[in-house]
Amino acid sequence: MTEQEPSTNSSMxxxxxxxxxYEYYIDFCNAHDFQAMEKFYTAPAIxxxxxxxxxxxxxxxxxxxxxxxxxWHWEIRHFVIDDNFLSLHFRVTGTHLGVFQGIPPTGKKVETTQFTLYRVVGGVKFDAVWDMTDFDSVIKQIS
Incomplete structure (x- = not known):
């Protein structure tokens, strides 16, 4: 065994x-359980x-x-872990059944993409998130 092997196993x-x-967290997101979601963020600020x-x-x-x-549902398409950073590419779907940004319900199904980068501290909390969601395509789909 080389010295690198234990490190690689530990990394895995x-x-x-x-x-x-993250899979535990996204389950709460898809359940729209906001109280549970908050427990994943550093306090008093993220x-x-x-x-x-x-x-x-x-x-x-x-x-x-x-x-x-x-x-509204997030489906993980790509998931990359680099040290304490999680990079995700999502397929996001939903059905427009309520008012959104002033637009009355249309009943239309929408699909968009989202890219998000999370920084994890202590192996258990997100202390920073950078997010890009294509809401322009959502508005076009329901307009």
């Missing part, structure tokens, strides 16, 4: 743990796109989205 275990952590937010402010941003699309 760490990656498995980080993937499991950085969202380089700005400090409280954990409740993070989940509050999802409320209008879920009101407009009660079945």
């Amino acid at each position: 275990t760490d990656k498995s743990a980080l993937r499991a952590l 950085r969202i796109n380089d700005e400090p937010w409280t954990p409740s402010r993070v989940t509050d941003q999802f409320r209008p989205l879920v009101e407009g699309f009660p079945d």
